[in-house]
Amino acid sequence: MMKGLKKWRLFSLLAALTVFLSGCGQEELSTLLPAGQVAKDQFNLLLLSSGIMLFVILVVVIIYVVALVRFRRSKLGEDHIPEQVEGSSTLELVWTVIPILLVLLLAVPTVYYTYKLGDVTAMGAVDDEGNAENLVVDVTAHLYWWEFEYPELGIVTSQELVVPMDEKVYFNLIASDVKHSFWVPAVGGKLDNNVENVNKFYLVFEEDSSKLKEGVYFGKCAELCGPSHALMDFKVKTMPRAEFDEWVVAMQSTKKDKDDAGDTAAASEGEQLFADSCISCHAVTADVKSPYPNLTTFGDRNRVAGFMDHTEEALKEWMKNPQKQKPGNEMPAFDHLSEAELDAIAGYLMGLTVEK
Amino acid sequence: MSSVAQKKGFGSWLWDWLTTVDHKKIGILYLLGGGFFFVLGGIEAMIIRIQLAVPNSDLISAGLFNQIITMHGTTMIFLAAMPILFGFMNAIMPLQIGARDVAFPFLNSLGLWMFIFGGLFLNISWFMGQAPDAGWTSYASLAITSEGHGVDFYAIGLQIAGGGSLIAGINFLVTIINMRAPGMTYMRMPLFTWTTFIASAMILFAFPPLTIGLFFLTFDRMFGANFFDHAMGGNTIIWEHIFWIFGHPEVYILILPAFGIFSEIFSIFSRKRLFGYTSMVFATVLIGFLGFMVWAHHMFTVGLGPTANAIFAVATMAIAVPTGVKIFNWLLTMWGGSIKVTTPMLYAIGFIPSFVMGGVTGVMQGAAPLDYQLHDTYFIVAHFHYVIVGGTVLGILAATHLYWPKMFGTMLNETLGKVTFWFFFIGFHMTFLIQHWLGFWGMPRRVFTYMDGQGWNSANLISSVGAVFMAIGVIVLLYNIIMTSVKNVPVANDPWGDGRTLEWAIQSPPLYYNFTQTPLVRGLDSVWIEKQEGNESGITPAVPVQDIHMPHGSIIPIFMTLGMFIAGFGAMFREETSWGLPLLVFGLAWTFVCMAIRSLKDDLGYYVPKEEILEDMKRERGRK
Amino acid sequence: MAEIEIYKKSPAEFDLGQRRARRSMRSQVIMFSLMIFLTLTSFMIVTASNAEVIGFSKYYVIPVIMLFAAVQVGLQLYYFMHMQEKGHGIAAMFMFTGALLAFLIVLTFVTIVWWN
Amino acid sequence: MDLNKKFTPETWPDNPETATFEAKNKFVGFWLFLGGETILFATLFATYLALKNKGPANLEFSTQELYELPLVFVMTMLLLTSSLTSVYAMYHLRNYNFKKMQLWLGITAFLGLGFLILEVYEFYHYVQLGFVYSNSAFSSAFYTLVGTHGFHVAIGLVWITLLIFRNAKRGLNLYNATKYYTFSLYWHFIDVVWVFIFTVVYLMGKVG
Ligand code: HEA
Ligand code: HEA
Numbered sequence A: 001m002m003k004g005l006k007k008w009r010l011f012s013l014l015a016a017l018t019v020f021l022s023g024c025g026q027e028e029l030s031t032l033l034p035a036g037q038v039a040k041d042q043f044n045l046l047l048l049s050s051g052i053m054l055f056v057i058l059v060v061v062i063i064y065v066v067a068l069v070r071f072r073r074s075k076l077g078e079d080h081i082p083e084q085v086e087g088s089s090t091l092e093l094v095w096t097v098i099p100i101l102l103v104l105l106l107a108v109p110t111v112y113y114t115y116k117l118g119d120v121t122a123m124g125a126v127d128d129e130g131n132a133e134n135l136v137v138d139v140t141a142h143l144y145w146w147e148f149e150y151p152e153l154g155i156v157t158s159q160e161l162v163v164p165m166d167e168k169v170y171f172n173l174i175a176s177d178v179k180h181s182f183w184v185p186a187v188g189g190k191l192d193n194n195v196e197n198v199n200k201f202y203l204v205f206e207e208d209s210s211k212l213k214e215g216v217y218f219g220k221c222a223e224l225c226g227p228s229h230a231l232m233d234f235k236v237k238t239m240p241r242a243e244f245d246e247w248v249v250a251m252q253s254t255k256k257d258k259d260d261a262g263d264t265a266a267a268s269e270g271e272q273l274f275a276d277s278c279i280s281c282h283a284v285t286a287d288v289k290s291p292y293p294n295l296t297t298f299g300d301r302n303r304v305a306g307f308m309d310h311t312e313e314a315l316k317e318w319m320k321n322p323q324k325q326k327p328g329n330e331m332p333a334f335d336h337l338s339e340a341e342l343d344a345i346a347g348y349l350m351g352l353t354v355e356k
Numbered sequence B: 001m002s003s004v005a006q007k008k009g010f011g012s013w014l015w016d017w018l019t020t021v022d023h024k025k026i027g028i029l030y031l032l033g034g035g036f037f038f039v040l041g042g043i044e045a046m047i048i049r050i051q052l053a054v055p056n057s058d059l060i061s062a063g064l065f066n067q068i069i070t071m072h073g074t075t076m077i078f079l080a081a082m083p084i085l086f087g088f089m090n091a092i093m094p095l096q097i098g099a100r101d102v103a104f105p106f107l108n109s110l111g112l113w114m115f116i117f118g119g120l121f122l123n124i125s126w127f128m129g130q131a132p133d134a135g136w137t138s139y140a141s142l143a144i145t146s147e148g149h150g151v152d153f154y155a156i157g158l159q160i161a162g163g164g165s166l167i168a169g170i171n172f173l174v175t176i177i178n179m180r181a182p183g184m185t186y187m188r189m190p191l192f193t194w195t196t197f198i199a200s201a202m203i204l205f206a207f208p209p210l211t212i213g214l215f216f217l218t219f220d221r222m223f224g225a226n227f228f229d230h231a232m233g234g235n236t237i238i239w240e241h242i243f244w245i246f247g248h249p250e251v252y253i254l255i256l257p258a259f260g261i262f263s264e265i266f267s268i269f270s271r272k273r274l275f276g277y278t279s280m281v282f283a284t285v286l287i288g289f290l291g292f293m294v295w296a297h298h299m300f301t302v303g304l305g306p307t308a309n310a311i312f313a314v315a316t317m318a319i320a321v322p323t324g325v326k327i328f329n330w331l332l333t334m335w336g337g338s339i340k341v342t343t344p345m346l347y348a349i350g351f352i353p354s355f356v357m358g359g360v361t362g363v364m365q366g367a368a369p370l371d372y373q374l375h376d377t378y379f380i381v382a383h384f385h386y387v388i389v390g391g392t393v394l395g396i397l398a399a400t401h402l403y404w405p406k407m408f409g410t411m412l413n414e415t416l417g418k419v420t421f422w423f424f425f426i427g428f429h430m431t432f433l434i435q436h437w438l439g440f441w442g443m444p445r446r447v448f449t450y451m452d453g454q455g456w457n458s459a460n461l462i463s464s465v466g467a468v469f470m471a472i473g474v475i476v477l478l479y480n481i482i483m484t485s486v487k488n489v490p491v492a493n494d495p496w497g498d499g500r501t502l503e504w505a506i507q508s509p510p511l512y513y514n515f516t517q518t519p520l521v522r523g524l525d526s527v528w529i530e531k532q533e534g535n536e537s538g539i540t541p542a543v544p545v546q547d548i549h550m551p552h553g554s555i556i557p558i559f560m561t562l563g564m565f566i567a568g569f570g571a572m573f574r575e576e577t578s579w580g581l582p583l584l585v586f587g588l589a590w591t592f593v594c595m596a597i598r599s600l601k602d603d604l605g606y607y608v609p610k611e612e613i614l615e616d617m618k619r620e621r622g623r624k
Numbered sequence C: 001m002a003e004i005e006i007y008k009k010s011p012a013e014f015d016l017g018q019r020r021a022r023r024s025m026r027s028q029v030i031m032f033s034l035m036i037f038l039t040l041t042s043f044m045i046v047t048a049s050n051a052e053v054i055g056f057s058k059y060y061v062i063p064v065i066m067l068f069a070a071v072q073v074g075l076q077l078y079y080f081m082h083m084q085e086k087g088h089g090i091a092a093m094f095m096f097t098g099a100l101l102a103f104l105i106v107l108t109f110v111t112i113v114w115w116n
Numbered sequence D: 001m002d003l004n005k006k007f008t009p010e011t012w013p014d015n016p017e018t019a020t021f022e023a024k025n026k027f028v029g030f031w032l033f034l035g036g037e038t039i040l041f042a043t044l045f046a047t048y049l050a051l052k053n054k055g056p057a058n059l060e061f062s063t064q065e066l067y068e069l070p071l072v073f074v075m076t077m078l079l080l081t082s083s084l085t086s087v088y089a090m091y092h093l094r095n096y097n098f099k100k101m102q103l104w105l106g107i108t109a110f111l112g113l114g115f116l117i118l119e120v121y122e123f124y125h126y127v128q129l130g131f132v133y134s135n136s137a138f139s140s141a142f143y144t145l146v147g148t149h150g151f152h153v154a155i156g157l158v159w160i161t162l163l164i165f166r167n168a169k170r171g172l173n174l175y176n177a178t179k180y181y182t183f184s185l186y187w188h189f190i191d192v193v194w195v196f197i198f199t200v201v202y203l204m205g206k207v208g
């Protein structure tokens, strides 16, 4: 038996080793590589608690191994009758008090951070001129897609959250149909999008996403919300404040652009088709909020529908049969459109951009 | 009734089992039913792991996957773990306190059949087009919008099975309160009896909220109520509270009996009195009590506000203290003992590090801000499988080996037992250890697939391979059970040689009236005391041999439950079919008539005559 | 087990028992009057509050009627349900645990369900 | 146990409800059951309080306008009195006076029936006003809480009616004494719940 036990030790050691070798996960979505104050606070709490827990495990395992080695019947003889000890109040006191202390050690920072991370008092703060001091984003979770509205800036976008770095960004979370949960692992813990009330919290983004492999942080829906819960991903772009301001201006001007385009040249074929089939649901100017995803920045996106490759092929697959890609979502299929028409629409959509 | 029972052959054998009110047989039926659902839930688990073994897997569809995880969780918790534990409680606890039977033999049987029919009801959903798919927690906004009848099966099936659990809980409580043998004071009760007591008390207080919650869900979905429809003023958070007011105590209902089983094992196979018995009892009570104060730790991310989160976080961590007391008492029971590593002991030894690892991750989740990261990720999946599989399931497997000879009169093969252990144990750590990291790396739970390129592939594969190991372990166990039953080599009263409590002083399996004479208990571990003082039988009788009063069997429990089962279908199809409503009324009326019959008939039981008992005692002496 | 010993009381014992029972019955009736009184008062102060009688603000009325309800429950349990008699230790223990948890559940629902 | 053994007031035990072993089990078991019921009703109360006056934007009902105290007062008096009459019945149970016990239980049932009829009338009245079960979260919570209580009353009525008729010929013995006694516990418990209903639902609803 001892051999078996040793084998297990060796095995778990190996397992632990592989885990450490594969590192801390990927930068764009690992909680172990925090990219902002909130995630860092939580990571510190993780380090502290893991330390305490490893200590506890160590103590238990040491006593356990020694007991197993020393007090085997095979060693003591078949008819050895051990002393029938009732207990020991000293020992029992020790292992009541020490865990209490350890728990307190963890409880104090827990309470501190609970209040710190839950503090949204500054959310509505305004400066002397009545302008909001902080960026607030209203996040509405829909069946399998995310809508981000910047109420102060008059911008609506979907699937990709664009935020400035190094300041507190406040969020209002709500769900439009069933419960979802808003989570950007690398930047901070999640908060639920309930159907009946608005949840508020803040995140701080401290790293520029452009240096990431794909240029974005990954966001996830963390609450079971139906068949395509697993596919309800979104992406986060972080950038310095100045760049963000430019993005805002570009977004705000999409409306004007549109008018110009309509006046001057005849619309492209793709745009025309889009206007016929899609505009009833999808807006392509950043000022329109509708119950469907706003596609103003579609060309800047990193994924189609949050999880498919950002290519024209994938986009066409999506249009032809959205149900196959994302079961249960609310977009109808456009398989009656010809290949050429689909190409045209795809081309048009890929050209919708404010960043280039 | 009795005329039928006279007939020999398969019919009468079947009738005997269907009408039994004998706690030992009911225990066996619970094991059978629970074992069946454990394999079912295990197969569902295997499907989950196969689907997740590689990225972008489309082996099963998204909708089906949600049904499978929902049914896996629901089946394992309500239909496998709890009933199996009830099985051992039924079979062993009355023996431990020197009782002839449980307090309410009829209700005991009713509880059993409600579990079985509730479980069947739930699983029939597979054949009716749709199984429940809103997770075992069935959070309201999703559960009330889920189409088809899946969630209806969940609500009604659990209502029936849950009613059975409530009945079982009350029955165990009264048994322990009223039926202890003379001298068996509360502070002399074996730990398994104590944990049964506390777990039953928790059932008593935890299941009524579930009843109400399921009632709300049923009425919202089927009868036009608006508890959870926010457009009509409803509030889905109410469901979450109600579910966890039930759900958190439920997890301690699962673990406490396992703690009890391990307490027995450590003490038997260390040949030593349980270290710190008093503090063990106190810790059990405290865990039971605190278990009701922490439910909102499942809701840290719901947005209850920092004050609620802080209070519940600290309360959650407090549970580490009494649990730690138990862990160290077990270690010190081994310390200075004479440890013999039998199969049950092997499980107990495997349990300590596994459960501690699961427990400490629980405390980490209790740190609310950290839980904002961990909640609904694979870290949680890892945590609860570590405590449930590493605690409850190891406890169940240990008890299977430990009590098999007592329940069936024959011993499971030790070598095969150890083979099962190693496969299961290694597979278990392989499956779930790595999932902690998956959680850290951002993998949410309840995802039917995941995209390539997120760094999760190899970890998921390792996890799936581990699950195969567990399955092999379980298959070896099934093989062991079959082989053992075929060979059926009889064993003595105390096959382990170091039994300390009353159940080890009587025959294996016990006579249907358990004790020929009610025993007199003179201390903790009474059989051990008697044997140390040279009383080889292990029992000092408290009374002379006399007639024994026993209850009659009854078929009514099955019929009563059948009525509920029928009513359930009626309720479900009330709207779209013309037969739904009549069926509902018929089912309810049927149940009511069964109840009335039961209550109007005087059923006073019968007596086992003294002569028969003396005869049995003579035979027993002859065998020795 | 089911057999019980029949014990015939002596006339003196019997008388004592009867007298005791009557005395306890009398106290039950007194408690009943008290309950009726509390109920009446509750209804009256609520009516007064609705009629906007000065002094009957809801911050005064609600605690008072809650208190009266609690007292009534105590009377029911201890007098009508005989919880003051011996042999009710277990009953009391479980009822109190139940009441405590009940209080906790109601408390959370009226507070944290709606926080935020 | 011989059911036909006739007792006399002198041989009748002081606590007939717990005189036999089975009776003790039933007695304890029933108390535990009531402990569980406490939580069951607590959950209903809690939900009611959370959903009180909550409904769709155009909800036209509120506790203050809906409830009618005089009716509730009459119901309360009926139920409270029935609690006292069942105490009388238990007094006679302990005195081994079967006839009087049956009589008082009959009165209890009669009062309970009166209560139930008024409750049905109340519900009917509300439904007439348009306050139906699916009107709002408030209406669902109200009907479920008060209705569950009413359902308990109805069960109690059926129970006691069965007991009264079933034992009419057999008289009192130690087997059915427990049944009567647990019924009375149940009936008082229902009363306890009602005390909270009239306080929390109706009176507090009126105060606002
Ligand atoms: C048998 C079942 C079981 C048991 C025993 C436990 C035990 C514990 N659980 Fe677990 N839990 C579950 C089953 C169980 N849990 C399930 C099923 C879920 C998920 C439900 C779902 O969402 O589907 C869950 C989820 C869950 C959550 C919610 C996570 C989330 O969804 O965000 C939390 C949060 O606090 C938690 C905490 C704890 C704690 C603190 C304990 C404690 O009782 C553990 C105590 C034990 C120890 C700590 C180890 C021994 C102690 C010592 C050696 C002493 C020294 C220790 C210290 C000083 C730390 N559990
Ligand atoms: C008692 C409770 C219990 C038990 C024992 C288990 C046991 C196992 N669980 Fe389960 N699990 C839950 C309770 C439990 N689980 C709950 C509550 C959830 C949450 C559900 C939800 O999200 O709603 C969950 C979720 C859950 C998930 C996450 C799903 C998701 O979020 O997407 C996973 C994934 O790996 C998993 C895996 C396993 C595995 C591999 C086992 C293994 O230990 C199983 C081992 C058993 C076997 C392998 C038996 C197999 C037997 C055979 C194959 C025999 C062959 C047949 C014949 C010869 C006839 N479980």
Ligand code: CUA
Binding pocket: A141, A144, A179, A180, A181, A221, A222, A223, A224, A225, A226, A228, A229, A230, A232
């Ligand atoms: Cu949205 Cu999961």
Ligand SMILES: [Cu+2]
Binding pocket: B247, B248, B251, B294, B295, B297, B298
């Ligand atoms: Cu919990």
